[in-house]
Every structure is written in C-alpha cells, then in structure tokens.
Amino acid sequence: MTTTPRPRALIAEDEPILAATLAATLRRLWPELEIGGTAPNGVAAVEQALALRPDILFLDIKMPGQSGLEAAQELAERWDGPRPFPQVVFVTAYDDYAVQAFEQAAVDYVMKPVSDERLARTVERLRARTAPAAAPAGDAALDRLVEQMRALLPAQPGAERLTVIRAAVGNIIRMIPVQDVAYFQALDKYVNVASLDGDALIRLSLKDLLAQLDPDRFRQISRGTIVNLRHVASASRDDAGKLTLHLRNPPDTLRVSPLFAHLFRQM
Amino acid sequence: MRTIVKHDNHTMTTLARPKLRRLADDAGLTIMVCVFAAVLITLVNGKTWELYDQMVYSVCVGLIALAILDGARLALPDDPARRRRWLAPGLVLLVATAPFAHFCGMVVGSLLLGYGIPDLHDYPNDRGQRGMILFALLGIGVMALLILNRERVERIKLERTQATARAETIERQALQVQLRLLQAQIEPHMLFNTLANLQGLIAIDPQQASTMLDHLIQYLRATLSATRAESTTLAQEFAAAEAYLGLMAVRMGPRLAYRCVLPADLRAARLPAMLLQPLVENAIIHGLEPKIEGGTVTVEASARAGLLEICVSDTGLGLDDTLTAAKGTGVGVSTTRERLQALYGPRAALTLIPAQPHGVLARLTLPLETA
Numbered sequence: 001m002t003t004t005p006r007p008r009a010l011i012a013e014d015e016p017i018l019a020a021t022l023a024a025t026l027r028r029l030w031p032e033l034e035i036g037g038t039a040p041n042g043v044a045a046v047e048q049a050l051a052l053r054p055d056i057l058f059l060d061i062k063m064p065g066q067s068g069l070e071a072a073q074e075l076a077e078r079w080d081g082p083r084p085f086p087q088v089v090f091v092t093a094y095d096d097y098a099v100q101a102f103e104q105a106a107v108d109y110v111m112k113p114v115s116d117e118r119l120a121r122t123v124e125r126l127r128a129r130t131a132p133a134a135a136p137a138g139d140a141a142l143d144r145l146v147e148q149m150r151a152l153l154p155a156q157p158g159a160e161r162l163t164v165i166r167a168a169v170g171n172i173i174r175m176i177p178v179q180d181v182a183y184f185q186a187l188d189k190y191v192n193v194a195s196l197d198g199d200a201l202i203r204l205s206l207k208d209l210l211a212q213l214d215p216d217r218f219r220q221i222s223r224g225t226i227v228n229l230r231h232v233a234s235a236s237r238d239d240a241g242k243l244t245l246h247l248r249n250p251p252d253t254l255r256v257s258p259l260f261a262h263l264f265r266q267m
Numbered sequence: 268m269r270t271i272v273k274h275d276n277h278t279m280t281t282l283a284r285p286k287l288r289r290l291a292d293d294a295g296l297t298i299m300v301c302v303f304a305a306v307l308i309t310l311v312n313g314k315t316w317e318l319y320d321q322m323v324y325s326v327c328v329g330l331i332a333l334a335i336l337d338g339a340r341l342a343l344p345d346d347p348a349r350r351r352r353w354l355a356p357g358l359v360l361l362v363a364t365a366p367f368a369h370f371c372g373m374v375v376g377s378l379l380l381g382y383g384i385p386d387l388h389d390y391p392n393d394r395g396q397r398g399m400i401l402f403a404l405l406g407i408g409v410m411a412l413l414i415l416n417r418e419r420v421e422r423i424k425l426e427r428t429q430a431t432a433r434a435e436t437i438e439r440q441a442l443q444v445q446l447r448l449l450q451a452q453i454e455p456h457m458l459f460n461t462l463a464n465l466q467g468l469i470a471i472d473p474q475q476a477s478t479m480l481d482h483l484i485q486y487l488r489a490t491l492s493a494t495r496a497e498s499t500t501l502a503q504e505f506a507a508a509e510a511y512l513g514l515m516a517v518r519m520g521p522r523l524a525y526r527c528v529l530p531a532d533l534r535a536a537r538l539p540a541m542l543l544q545p546l547v548e549n550a551i552i553h554g555l556e557p558k559i560e561g562g563t564v565t566v567e568a569s570a571r572a573g574l575l576e577i578c579v580s581d582t583g584l585g586l587d588d589t590l591t592a593a594k595g596t597g598v599g600v601s602t603t604r605e606r607l608q609a610l611y612g613p614r615a616a617l618t619l620i621p622a623q624p625h626g627v628l629a630r631l632t633l634p635l636e637t638a
Contacts, residue, residue: 014519015518015520016520017464017471017518017520018464020471021463021467021470021471024470040559064557064561093460093463113463113466114463
C-alpha cells in the first residue's frame, strides 16, 4: 500500500473564530487535509504561504495589511521553486461587492457564514484538482488564478488623462511630459517617476495614476509597476519562466508579474 | 418637531404687529395725505397765506376720520374670510364720517388756531363748506385705500415669509427622515460576519455564543429603534456603543480593546439618536479593523459650561492613511455635521484630529439637555 502525501492547506482569515470554524469544518469534510496554519492578515498570508508551500490556500478578502486579492497577486509574483502554485479559494462575507465579481470571473470562493453543503462542493473540486493522478504538467493553478484575476482587475475608467507629470524635486516642481516617462514604480506612499532625465517622486497611488494614463501606452506589469510600452526594447524569459522587460532609455530592467505576462507573448 | 413650532410662533409675533402700533403707522400715512390735500387746496384757491391754516384743519379732519374708521376696523376681529362682508358697512361709515370729521376738524382746528368756534347753525348752508366736505370725503377715501393697500402688501409679505419658513421646515424634516433611513441601514457585511462568528461559536463555546447573541440583539434593537426615535439618552447611546464594541471584540479577538466612560450624572442627558454610533463604527472600520496590530477605542462623555462633550478616540491607522485607504470616511462625518448644523446651528460641532501617538480623536460637542 503506497501512502500518497497528504494535501496541505493554509487559511488566511483575520477573525480568529472564523479561522477556527473554517479549519474545523474542513477537518470534518476532508479528514486527509492537513491544515498547515492560519494567517491573521494579508501580509502574513503571503509570508506563511511562501514558507509553508501549501497545496490549497483559503484567502479572506477583507483583511488588515492587505486584502486577499492583493495577497494573491503578491504571491503570484513571488512564488518560485518546484512546488506548484496553490489552489486559491477566496472567502468573503455575503455583501461583498466581490461576490458579484467572483461569479462573473468564475473564481473559486466560499461565502461567510460558510454552509457545509457549499464547502463540500468546493472540497470536492479541490480534491479532484490536487489528486496526484490529476496533476497536470506546469502550474495549472497559477494559470487559472491568473485568468481569474485578470477578469477581476478593474477596467480602467475613462478618467481625465494626464499629459504632464508634476513632481516636486526640492523646491522646484519638475514638469515631465508623460510620453517621456519610461515607467512608474510604487515606493511605500510615493511613486517614483523614471524618465530620460532621471527620477522624481510623486505622492499618488499607483491605482489612481493608472486611471489617468492612456491604456494604449501605459500598462501595469506588476503590483508596483506601470511601464510605458514605447520605451520597452525587449522581453526575456528565464529558466524558471519569469519574464523580464529591458528598457531603452534609461536602460533598466523590470520584472513582469505572471498576471500580466500575456502582454509580452510572441505574436 | 418642538423646535419647528417655536420657530413659527416667533415669525407670527414679529410680523403681526400690535393694533396700537398699526394705528400709529396709519396716522403717519394720514398726515401725509392731509398735508398733500392742504397744499392742493391752497394751489387751487391761490391763497398761499392760508397754507398753514389749511394744513392744521386738514390734519385735524384727517386724524378724526382715521380715529373713527381705523378705530372701528381694528376693534373688529380680523377674519380674512369675512373681509368682503364688511365692505358695504365700511363704505356707509366712510361717507357718514366725512361731514362729521370735517365739522369736528373745523372746530378743533379753529380752537387750535385761536379763531373761536365756527357757528354750527349756518354750517350746511355754505356752498363752499359743502364743497370742502366732498373734498374731505375724497381725501378720506384716498386715505382708506392707501391704508388698506399697505395692509394687503404686508399681509402678502407675511404669507410669503411663512411659506418660506414652512418650506424650510418641510425640507429639514425630509432631510431628517432621509438621515434616519440611512442610519437604519445596518451594514450587511457586518451582520453576516457576525452571524458567521456566532455559527462558529455555537460549536466551540456556547456560553460566549450566547453573550455575543445578546450583544447582537442589543445592537440591532438600538439601531432599529433609532429609526423611530428622534432623541435618546446618553445611557442608551452608550449601551448601543458597548453592544457594538462587544460584538467587535469577540470578532477581532485580542486585536481590540475598548473602554467606555459615562459619568452617572450624564446618563439622562438627551441627544439626537445615532450621533455617537457612526463615530464608534468609524473608529473600528477605518481605524482598527484595517490595522494589523489592532488597538484600543475609548468613548468618553463629559460636561462643561452647558455643553456635552463626547470623545471617541482610537489608536488605529489615523486620518491620513485612512483617507487614502478607504474613501468612504468623509461621508459619515459630513452627514453628522449636517445633522448638527440643522439641529443646533453653530452651538454644536464635530472635530476630527489626529490622536497621539497615532489614531484619530473625534470630538462631538452639543448643548447639554438634561430634561
């Protein structure tokens, strides 16, 4: 009799009773599942997932630190090594705007309060996917998550377009024509504007910035980076399948999140 | 509701002037008409040296006519529905008043001017005097018309002011209803998360589940009854806040600590319903829930110089981060400010300042009502 390794799960949920309840229900419905731990916030969720390398990841949407969606995005960017990307199941309270979006994007999710019946169906699906016989080559789970997340990422609203970036450098305000910007990179509360004439900081969130940029020219390529497509010289893929962009001027390189890798596939 | 009635009474007393005051105002108008009549007479007969005498006579005639006519009018109850019915008797009185006022005016005027009393005997035979009586009638008619017209204009103005006041009242009431409906909305996200906790607790710790259910019932009762009650007591508001914080403490576990301080003598203080609750919920939703380490919420009431002060402080994310993280923050605060403005004007305020070393301090001040 051969013993197959037990599938391992990580639960990210900030409310301790809900985390314990989900763990207890999972143990009842799926006795072979090993609950590797519970993470109390969005930041810990990513760190613990990278340390534990679970097969299944339950992510609460509303968590302190960062949301479940942000955690999934960060994990997709930082996941490496031989183990396949975990199956992600989002957990959300009934009223979350997410429920509707999830339905449309066909994302795996369960609703709080979690009903046994609904969780049993999810468990069945997860069992099928994590069964060793069913394990396909490559990162099926990551591909699915990427597909789902792309559908979830908000469409850019037709906000007013920026033509000039006004960035304070000491006492002066530098005016940087938007077409001269090579890329924007989020740094804590600021965004670094990299252009032909060097770097400058602006105090604006990357999300707000993205809404004001021409989507034909500027694209988000990871959680923290927006690139000007006209400044990209080439894209290269390393052995692990990670994609890197090489810019013309300044000659910097930028990492592309798996979520946005489709932008740079060969035609 | 009470404030509105008060408001209307106030308008009525300032606009509906006392009768003596109206009589005095009408006398002013009459003197102007009389002076004009005297000048007219002098211009017609060309005896410019008689202008002063004419004025004295004219004013005497006018004031006597006014005393009779306006006195009669003001003595009768002013009923808008019956105004038309007084028209015919009023005209008769006016016509009868003319010769009487003219004669009396002549007598009083002569006495004032030191000319002696004119002889009543030959009075009606004098053609000139008869002409003057007709002229007096005309003048009195003009005077009556002017007075009535002015009253009509004033009445229209009064009605318009009252209509504006009513419209404002209605607008305010509509606003309050809208606000109550807004407040009545218990966030489904909060409710379902709480139910999910209850569901879990029933299996793990039935005793705590029962406590949590008590908190939930109290919270729902307070929130829903606030849709019907206009004002409440500080004790009730604190009970609702504690129920909510109790719920959140179970949900957030060790991440949330809270403290409520209500001095015994302020328990009965009255305040509008659901002023405090949004501040407490903001402290949790925008301050502590999104903060990894959590923190403490303190709700404290105090009184000084006739003002009630309620402070809600948290050790959460703080104003800056909160505003950039969750754009919904301003709504609850501005709604509360609008309510305070509508209810108390400049006597109430809500200020939000950064707390030290981090977090937000919301300070609510309003007039202390202990009835």
